[in-house]
Amino acid sequence: MSSAFSGAAHAVPDYAQFYADFKLDSVAAELAGSLETGVNACVExxxxxATPGRIALNWEGKDGRSASYTFAQLQELSGRFANxxxxxxxxxxxxxxxxxPRTPELLVAILGAWxxxxxxxxxxTAFGSKSIEYRVAASEARLIVTDADNRHKLDEVPQCPPVMTVNGASALAAGxxxxxxxMGKHSTEFSPVMRKAEDAFIMLxxxxxxxxxxxxxxxxxxLLSFYVYTRYAVDLRPEDAFWNxxxxxWxxxxxxxxxxxxxxxxxxxxxxxxFTVESTYRIIKKYGITNLTGSPTAYRMLIAAGAEAAAPVKGQLRAxxxxxxxxxxxxxxxFREHLDTLINDHYGQTETGMVLCNHHGLQHAVHMGSAGLAMPGYRLAVIDDDEKELGVGEPGVLAVDRPRSPIYWFQGYWQQxxxxxxxxxxxxxxxxxLNQDGSISFIGRGDDIITSSGYRIGPFDVESALLEHPAVVEAAVVGKPDPERTELVKAFVVLNKDYAPSAALTEELQQYVKRRLAAHSYPREIEFLTELPKTPSGKLQRFILRNQEIAKAKM
Known part of the structure; x- marks a missing residue:
């Protein structure tokens, strides 16, 4: 690594000066390859x-087994997978x-593909067959790597690509x-394929x-954006034991x-x-975790377990x-009182990565309720519907100023x-x-995305799954405020005339969606209506239903 990371690891630069001085070239210098002449994510x-003994992965299985893998071991295994x-x-x-699931085979597959x-x-892994079918077909995937516990979901995927299964003691499905x-049939030697800066290495x-x-x-x-976030927002240091x-x-x-x-x-x-409170505290203690990342839902579950459960690791977490x-x-x-640590808020999207952060690795004021400041390499703005930039205290939509964000990378949606x-x-x-000091505070979402237990759930997918059930004529799905999960998935359903509302039907619809989509996506509440709110042109107005649930929550 270059001196930017391996040098003065404990130095915490001033945010304003670092942000002003930030240059793309200084971050690009962190790469072993070159964005101009060729780069490979597995090399990076x-x-x-891959120096002798350097650990890349600490793994603990759900059955209590554990193992560590070095970069050198993963280099060889990725070579076999690439071959x-x-x-x-x-x-x-x-x-x-x-x-x-989170197993060594997952990391081998990722690195080997790269x-x-x-x-x-x-x-x-919580996806059902419908979610898998759509994504695999849209991406035109050439291969699916899975395990015995998830293999059955692919039986319902038409025109499924070839399947490679980590089967353990289980028999392999035909074909x-x-x-x-x-892996045992192939050599560890494989020269990494160098690619261009604009070439993809991940599809989500x-x-x-x-x-x-x-x-x-x-x-x-x-890769440059991912590095800047990990280095300066997470403040990952060589001496840290890290767990995301x-x-x-996702x-x-x-x-x-x-x-x-x-x-x-x-x-x-x-x-x-x-995720459980017990396993989380146990892993933190066992592996000496000092730098932790996760979602507020997970953190609220730790809080619910009380200070006594947190006591064994109090003071251990640095960031x-x-x-x-x-x-x-x-x-x-x-977290400050019972774990003796600082927890910082970060914001981003799949399309951008993290862009707005209270940075652990840069010195700046942190205000309660603020999502932070633009990550170095990005310029953020608050704009109105006409894309006019707004001033302090004027609510608007968060936007990335693309021409003035040198590490912005989103190229547009796939095949659109x-x-x-x-x-x-x-x-x-x-x-x-926008706040007076340049920080930005989050107010709400302008779309219909549901955030439940840290997962971002699209209502369209849940509605589509419900509509496949013969009992359902129409469906609308919204997020209902919930103190523990942020939001619950709630469905409003209009039934076929041959069906009547009942607790048994509610349970049947919930299980149907859970099987088709994912365990976190099914509607935890279903309300049966005779009609759904729509515009004169027939467009569903979810916001009316959502606002009703918000009003009920305030009562």
Missing amino acids: CCDRH FLKAQGVQPGDRVAGLL RAGAVYQPLF DLGFWDE FTSGTTGPAKGVSVPLKA IADPG AYGLYYCVTGPLMMGHAITFYEGS VSSAGEPLNPEVIRW DNSRDRSDYYVTGDTVE
Whole structure:
């Protein structure tokens, strides 16, 4: 690594001066490759750190097993996987999908795809067959890597691409390729395929509101943005033990649990099990975690367990970062009092990565309720509907000033006509307010995205799944305010004349959506209506239903 990271690790620069002096070239110098002549994500996140004994991954399984992997081991395993991909006819730029929990095989698949110049596409393990089917078809994935627990979901995916399964003691499905069997057939030697700055290395899908989920093709130049966030907002230092509890099946986990830390040559932590208060505190204690990132929902669950549960790790965490939804002031106060640590709020989207942060690694004032300041390399603005920049105290929409944001990387949605989007601004759709000191406070969302337990859920997907059930004629889905999860998914349903509302039907519809989409996406409440609110032209007006739920919550 260059001296920017490995040098004065404890130095905390002044934000204003650092932001003013920021140059793209200084960050690009962190790469082993070159954005002009060629770069490979596996080289950046693995090969260049493969010195003897240097740990890349600390893994703990849901059954209590644990293991550590060095960068050198992952370099060899990624070579085997890349050779396997080549033998399967996977070309640079092709998509390789992973439907895997947080296991070593997941990291091998990610790094191996990158080594081969392919594009890694995450499939969240809670997805049902419908969610998988849409994403795999839209991305034209050439291969899906999964495990025995998730393999059955692919049986309902038409025209499913070839499947590679980590089967353990389970028998392979007909036609499947065994992960470790295939790995053993191939050499560890594979020269990384160098790619251009604009070439993709990650493919994700956002949650849609008025249509299907949109594809986001992440180019290699986004590595610079991921580095800046990890280095200056998270303040990851060489002496830290780091854990991002987010799932790599989503953007925050893939960008900042995997890519950013590994790019810095830092060990990451995978815990395969589900989130619980007990397991979280145990992992923090066992691995000596000093730098933690996650969502406010997870942090509120820690708070609910009380100060006694937190006592064994009090004072151990040096820095805690929060993303996915606004951070409530009581979380900040509780972490300060009972964990003796500072927790900072961060904001971003799948399309941008993190762009607005209270930076642990830069000196600036942190105000309660503020999402922070623009990340170095980005210029943010608060604009109105006419894209006029607004002043202090004027609510507007948060936007990225693209021409003056040298590490901005979003290229437009996958396989969509983006030619009409010639604005100088990327408009997030989220309502914010500029403060006197230049910081920005979050007010609300201008779209219909539901944030529940840190997950961003598109109502369109849930409505589509409900409409596939024979009982449902129409459906509208909104977020209902909830003190623990931020929002609950609530569905309003108009039934077919042959069906009547009942508790049994409610349960049936909930389970139907859970199977088709994901465990976190099903409607926890269903209300049956005779009609839904619509415009004269027939467009669904979700905001009326959402505002009703907000009003009820205030009563």
